[in-house]
Amino acid sequence: MESIWSKTCDIRKRQALDREIEADAAVIGGGMAGILTAYQLERSGVRTVVLEAERIGGGQTKNTTAKITSQHGMFCRDFIEKKGQDAARQYVRANQAAVEEYKRIIRDEGIDCDLKETDAYVYSQDEEKLKAEAGAALELGIEASYEASCEQKIEIPVSCAGAVKFARQAQFHPLKFIAALSEHLTIYEDTPVKEVEEHTVKTACGSVKAGKIIFATHFPFINFPGMYFARMHQERSYVLALENAGTINGIYIGDGEDALSFRQFDRYLLLGGEGHRTGEKKEGGKYEGGSYERLRAAARELYPRSREAACWSAQDCVTADKVPFIGRYASDRPDWFVATGFQKWGMSSSMVSAMLLRDMICGTENPCAEVFDPSRFSAEEIPQIxxxxxxxxxxxxxxxxxxxxxxxxxxxxxxxxxxxxxxxxxxxxxxxxxxxxxxxxxxxxxxxxxxxxxxxxxxxxxxxxxxxxxxxxxxxxxxxxxxxxx
Known part of the structure; x- marks a missing residue:
């Protein structure tokens, strides 16, 4: 089950670490978050190495739908109600800045990765909810609008009252991007980390002594301190790449557990959905399969002339309040940093992580740090925990x-x-x-x-x-x- 990205891009292989080395910073994990963090640190004069257990981009990055967007579903109104307008504004500013930073890097570095600026839509049957969400987004300074389905601006064959549109978002080929950006970096592949002690990262055949250590491993593997295992869970979702399904402009996601995701890549329409908690079905109880078949049934209904070219799945870490953990790993590890809990928004969250961790390590104040602080806790999180x-x-x-x-x-x-x-x-x-x-x-x-x-x-x-x-x-x-x- 190879993703369309893996089928259309090869990344140069790197050697494994086989000696003891030193660096200013060591990034554990060579996915999008790890590569971007290393890139931002190197640009700021911080000598950085990346340690990847297998191949860079070989984890969740190769399984993404690769939407670069600050639109994270129907989140604006809910975020304001739960955390306040200031926190919500910092969250959306950080994510929209991430969208623009991708565009800047791709432009300045001359990266050919099929970047396309496009609008992002979240669709729903609930017209009042959509209008309220659009209003909340405008309050937060987002270039947003409510689009009624009758205006024919929604190019997907689903029944809905309309959608909330975020303008000037983007989509790209994630592995082509990583392949180009990684040429600027010192990377060791096939180098799983076995242990981390203070400022030393130990592997089977070598070690790195670094002043700062960044865990960009999708799910942190050190249980104590941090206890991230008690503060997150993981969910799976599924994607089909369809040929002969026409073309659409924009990137789409529905509101609700059973909603679908749509985006175009070249001649393929990417249809995603059927999310569930890892190891369980949606409503709880033992997972009994059928996710691909249900998604294929949806594809046959929506695009009866289509043909499946690829299928794959992804796994996402979800925090109790659905906001990523980005910052210091734990209070008693001031030189350890973490980026995790991206939910389904790994591309924008990876760039937010890279920019925020760069600022923290370089001593630059970043106004969004408190929103993503891993040590945060509020009463609203107790039921999910x-x-x-x-x-x-x-x-x-x-x-x-x-x-x-x-x-x-x-x-x-x-x-x-x-x-x-x-x-x-x-x-x-x-x-x-x-x-x-x-x-x-x-x-x-x-x-x-x-x-x-x-x-x-x-x-x-x-x-x-x-x-x-x-x-x-x-x-x-x-x-x-x-x-x-x-």
């Missing part, structure tokens, strides 16, 4: 109290499940030709019981979102090792 904690307790309890109802011999070909073996519970996948793959069903992160994802033939953690392939190899953190059966 309690909900996430309950999911973790449930996942842990399954490890001890869940009794499998089948054995490996009873498993149908092409299926996976937690089964009973002579040595206790195990995760088993049986291929179509009857080959058995057995894994340890306990997540090595914090011990929750994994669940089978039939759509992607993976083992997913419903507690904190770690994922593993059916052979036991690690795909997604925060876990740092696989689940190979011993």
């Amino acid at each position: 309690m909900k996430d904690s309950g999911k973790a307790v449930k996942g842990l309890s399954k490890r001890f109290f869940h009794i499998p109802d089948e054995t490996a011999s009873q498993l149908e070909p092409g299926h996976g499940a937690v089964v009973e073996t002579e040595n206790g519970k195990a995760g088993v996948y049986k291929t179509e030709d009857q080959k058995i793959y057995q894994v340890d069903i306990v997540c090595p992160h914090l011990g929750c019981e994994l669940t089978w994802n039939p759509d992607e033939k993976t083992w997913d953690c419903p507690c904190h979102g770690s994922r593993f392939d059916y052979k036991g190899n690690l795909i997604e953190g925060p876990a740092q090792e696989g689940i190979h059966y011993e």
Whole structure:
């Protein structure tokens, strides 16, 4: 399941770190946030190295829909009500500045990455809600407007009352962008970080001593301090690249859990949706698959002449208040920094992170720092934190109290499940030709019981979102090792 970006771009491979080195700053993670942060620091005179466990752009960046926008769904009115107008204004200013910074970098560096300036729309059936959102956006200084569907400015075949438009947003090819920008940087690939002690980052074959350390790893892998595992959860979503679906101008997302996302890339229409918490279905309970099929059904209904050219999925970290954590990792680690919790807005949030962390490390005041401060806490977050904690307790309890109802011999070909073996519970996948793959069903992160994802033939953690392939190899953190059966 290779994304359209991976199919259309190759990035030069770098060597692994094999010695001890020193730098002013070490960035752990070579996705969009890590590469942009390193770029901003280097431009400010901070000698920076990037350590990437596999390949740069090979994590969530390659799976994005690559919308560069300050429009993060129907968020303006809600943000004002919960956090106040000043905080909301800082949030949108930071994200709109991020949009403009992408355009500047691409222009100044002469990067060919299919950049297109376009308008962003969030559509809904609720006309009053749309008008209220447009009004709130205007109050915050956004170039926004309400567009009624009858005005034929909405170019997607969905039923809606209209949409809120943010003008002058953008879209691009994320891997072409990273491929070009990374040529300015010192990067080590195939260099997973094993441990971080104060100002030293340790890997299997080398180490980096740095004055500042930035964790841009999607989900922070160090549990204490910070306790990010207790303050975020992860969600999955799915994308189809469709040929023969016509062309649209603008980037679109619907309001609500079942809404769809649309954007154009070259001759492909990218249709996204079917989001759910990792390891669970939307309404809770064991994830039973079908996300791709439901999205394909929507594609057949909306674009009956279309043909699927690619399909892929993405995973997003979501904080309790749906605002990213960008800033100091913890109060007792003043030289550690973190960028995580981007929800579905990784492109703009990556640039916000890069600009804010650059300012913090270089001693420049940034007015949006308080909004994204990882140490923030408010009473409104308690229900979501309690909900996430309950999911973790449930996942842990399954490890001890869940009794499998089948054995490996009873498993149908092409299926996976937690089964009973002579040595206790195990995760088993049986291929179509009857080959058995057995894994340890306990997540090595914090011990929750994994669940089978039939759509992607993976083992997913419903507690904190770690994922593993059916052979036991690690795909997604925060876990740092696989689940190979011993």
